[in-house]
Amino acid sequence: MFHCIDFLQVFHTPQLYTRNNPKSDPTPIIQPSRRVSDLNMDMDLDQTSHRNKDGKPVLVILVGPPGSGKSTFCEEVMRSSSRSWLRVCQDTIGNGKAGNKAQCLSSAARGLKDGKSVFIDRCNLNREQRSDFVKLQGETQIDMHAVVLDLPAKLCISRSVKRSGHEGNLQGGKAAAVVNRMLQNKELPKLSEGFNRITFCQSESNVKDAIDTYQKLGPLDNLSHGCFGQKNPDSKIQSSIIKFLKKVEVPVDTASKENSIRDSNSKTPGQSDPPCKDMEKIPSAHDNSKSGSKEIEGQADKSSGSCHNQVSLDDTPTLAFPSISTSDFQFNHDKAADIIVEKVTEYANKVGNARLVLVDLTHKSKILSLVKSKAAEKNIDTQKFFTHVGDITRLYSTGGLRCNVIANAANWRLKPGGGGVNASIFDAAGPELESATKDKVKTLSPGNAVAVPLPSSSPLFIREGVTHVIHVLGPNMNPQRPNCLNNDYEKGCKVLQDAYASLFEGFASIVKNQVQQNENIGKKSLELQDQSEQHSRNHSPNTDQKSKRDADHGLVKSKKYKGSQDAFDTTFTGSRDEKVDSEHKRSDGSTRKAWGSWAQALHQIAMHPEKHKDGLLEISEDIIVLNDMYPKAQKHVLILARTRGLDCLSDVHNEHLLVLKRLHAVGLKWAEKFLSENASLVFRLGYHSVPSMRQLHLHVISQDFESKHLKNKKHWNSFNTAFFRDSVDIIDEVSNHGKATLKDDDKLLSMELRCHRCKSAHPNIPRLKSHISSCQSPFPAFLLENGRLVGA
């Protein structure tokens, strides 16, 4: 609230503070009613007004994924601006072809030096990408702006797909994957990064207004500093600002535009007060003295920081669940807390970057505090699991916590009523949940869970962004209720464990399928619109109701179209064994692998390459290239797919063909690079049938196997038996059969050691290594075919 009050005070003193007293209160030196434009003539007073004669060059960093309209934005502004603008576009900076960041930086620096204003037309979606450009500020007296084109993913994707001739050369399905990937890692700019002004555009009309603002920015004008256009859903403050703005004359075009942007954002129907209360318009730092602006930036930083977290977390799949069986079913709290923590630990790594949140209504909740302390003892990652006090049916609207899936402590008949969580969830979700549940399954036995996709017409969907409700039934210790276990905690604990396991598995499956849905977007442009809604639904809490409805139709459509994978409506029933069975049935016979903590390294790199930048050879939106940490040959690199949910070959399906081809192409490129340095090498590109490390990675390995890290039979056989699947063969198989065949027989890894050239057998690794260091035999015919080996 402090910020808001502060803001109003400042705003009531339109744009004018004394120049010589930067740290003073924002005392107006003119009457608020006086028009700002009147003061433009008065340089002494108007040093900081909206337009003044100190007009500085401005560096505008555009922020947005492909298809968000960055280039159009620049072109539109430049078409009718009286300023001299330079557009620095990474897609064209290399003589019309794509260039690199360094080229952009030097071009921008040159432009600024020449007194031009500059647009940085590249995605700039995270802080790191922006930081070098922001640093240009240090060299010259310029204004540093960001314009965020934060439009629905659907729109960006469809635009990207349409323009195959676009400078960025993104086309077809790849575009969808790239846009989704980029949006998952987006980091909205903050004033604290060094910006004087940030304009957020969340609709096409916002973009139009921003274009208008920059078009009208003459060579001698400056724009007000601060954040503009970011949705501020606090309607109370909103309306007072609007009221205020209506009262006061706002003479400059830009200011009224900003007002209208804000206004339209505030009108989102059915949305009440999400959490970014502090993300308020930071009024111009009207004196340029360091101390003065710092103070305001400090505020901005704090507020935008909290807001940014929230915004970025909106992307994270989240399951909110109540404590099962501890309320009406009277299960012992301490035992239940142990089970929750145990199961959370078990599943935290299986749900990717998703979050699990235990919810209860009050701060006094015993189970909440028990779980909290037990989780802390176990050092459970608080990003992945935490507790939350609030109403599970109003997590987003009143708590600001966005959860796409909530669990219901159901009864065996799966009927509404009965009080507690069950009653309130059925109540909040409307009759839609009841009928969707009924369509799915009639009853539930203890220890089981069933996931029900929530129809888009459900109020819980519309208001809270909940896409699925997972009904869970735990053990009952209450003699007043059915199936009482009569204090048999041995059985009770087992049932409760099963219940949570079933719940988390259900959630993991939803997450996985949603990721797949997103990736499928790219595959068939027919499906593009509807499926991408699914993504933007996860992405933006403000997606309107109509598009949500479309999204569900899209699911139905896509399922019919594909005719196979039961993507969303998977039921999770039965004991643990049954669950494995159902897993089998669903996904072509393979069970999902549990990855140990040590196996996550590549996955972490793929998800957050910026944290591991130093060790990486190449980073792009969809792949990463790095040296194998323990190379098994002179040259051994990994080409890592960044696709979420694509852990290994068994996850690969039709829709990943482009990914496979991309990995192969990048692998070849690196092999060729190494060959240019050492023509005697020979490379093989392929995958381990069952990799030890999570996240699909292609090995590019030279066939000398000259490495101190190649130490045992498993090492050798993993590259020199059928366990190693050549990339070319995998591409063929996926093209022809929609999946890869795996040679995951353990026997392959313990086979006798044979030279990969002459096939002679050797008793142990040292002897084998000694042999291969001098074996000159040609490679077997099989390897010479079909481009399996790559030589100079």
Next chain:
DNA sequence: GTTCTAGAAC
């Protein structure tokens, strides 16, 4: 994936 180490193989 690696490291560590007991014990088999030489």
Next chain:
DNA sequence: GTTCTAGAAC
């Protein structure tokens, strides 16, 4: 005694 493997732990 040294070398090497293989299984457990991480």
